[in-house]
Amino acid sequence: MPEAEVAAVLDASALMAVLHDEDGAEAVAEVIASGAAISVANWAEVLTKLAEGGRDPEQAAVETRKAEGSRRALAIEPLTAADCIAIARLRLTTKAHGLSLADRACLALAERLGVPAVTADREWAKADVEAEVHLIR
Numbered sequence: 001m002p003e004a005e006v007a008a009v010l011d012a013s014a015l016m017a018v019l020h021d022e023d024g025a026e027a028v029a030e031v032i033a034s035g036a037a038i039s040v041a042n043w044a045e046v047l048t049k050l051a052e053g054g055r056d057p058e059q060a061a062v063e064t065r066k067a068e069g070s071r072r073a074l075a076i077e078p079l080t081a082a083d084c085i086a087i088a089r090l091r092l093t094t095k096a097h098g099l100s101l102a103d104r105a106c107l108a109l110a111e112r113l114g115v116p117a118v119t120a121d122r123e124w125a126k127a128d129v130e131a132e133v134h135l136i137r
Helices: 012-019 025-034 040-052 057-067 081-097 101-113
Strands: 008-010 036-039 074-077 117-119 133-135
Touching: 008 012, 008 025, 008 101, 012 025, 012 040, 012 117, 025 036, 025 117, 036 040, 036 101, 040 057, 040 074, 040 101, 081 101, 101 117
Parallel strands: 008 036, 008 117, 036 074, 117 133
Antiparallel strands: none
């Protein structure tokens, strides 16, 4: 079965909105249905937040992947050596806006794939970045 084309990259806040049925969850669900990716850094962040909430991260990973259905529209993408350089460069233009390493990983992946980055973090829209940023709320 061929891989689904990636239409957007999610950050942790976007996926957490779906998992906790928060404002913006519907918009993120539509993005996932059309084919989305998340960087391993953001995936680790999601699992960490679930673990902090008392969930077993391994079980949460299985449940989250099952919730996508058989289509597996959410691809978990590795970071490349070039992504790491982009993440480091993004620090200079995003530091004033408080973007974390995982935030910058999302932006770097979106830049590499040439798709929008989807987030709930309004600070991203203020930062000088090449990736298109879509706010979910």
